[in-house]
């Protein structure tokens with residue numbers, strides 16, 4: 394995926410906010426890219442533009458050479474999206490969800506059946522396969538949600554706070570899923586506030602502040618460039634935030 398000079402402003406005049414400001418980055422197949430930033434940095438706005446849900450003021454996104462400006466529907470077919478808040482239909486079972494989304498993406502009935510079987514094995518869905526999503530546990534819902542996102546086997550996967558609200562086991566399921574996608578040569582973007590998790594998961598990072606990339610690179614490169622000991626320290630420096638020193642507290 395190539396994000397090129399993406400810009401989005403909201404409002405007018407003195408109230409105008411430049412949510413995303415000439416943002417450029419690339420994510421290779423088989424790479425996990427952490428798009429990180431504080432509240433209001435522009436992460437969600439960026440994801441919405443990549444997904445073709447929000448029109449940029451300028452710039453473009455190319456997925457396998459297909460432009461979101463020229464062919465938003467083509468781009469949508471090439472993306473799987475996982476968000477902590479993305480809803481499942483409460484009255485559908487997991488099996489029905491996969492069939493519904495496979496149909497929406499235009500898979501043949503045979504391909505839909507085969508994908509459902511593969512995903513049921515991959516994410517261990519069979520124990521709650523025919524239960525309505527309303528009665529599933531948070532972890533089961535997240536597994537159903539992960540399966541739904543991958544039903545059309547897209548080349549690009551976007552994750553927005555994928556572990557929010559999950560316990561350690563649920564978090565590991567998400568991690569294993571992302572590692573599986575990496576092994577399958579997907580391009581993967583993860584937005585999260587969990588810097589410790591992103592350090593474990595991501596190959597490369599883009600640190601966003603006021604809609605601009607302030608730092609980009611592999612963790613070692615970022616630590617070397619900034620002289621900071623951790624991502625948290627880089628964040629604090631970027632935000633001009635000085636942690637309280639124990640010795641300075643009376």
Ligand SMILES: Nc1ncnc2c1ncn2[C@@H]1O[C@H](COP(=O)(O)OP(=O)(O)OP(=O)(O)O)[C@@H](O)[C@H]1O
Pocket residue numbers: 403404410411412430431432433434435436437438439
């Ligand atoms: N529809 C909108 N109308 C006006 N301003 C908006 C709109 N959407 C986002 N913004 C503003 O754009 C900026 C970027 O918001 P965005 O939601 O992209 O940040 P974020 O990095 O996802 O934040 P968070 O981590 O809190 O979800 C913020 O200042 C926000 O208030």
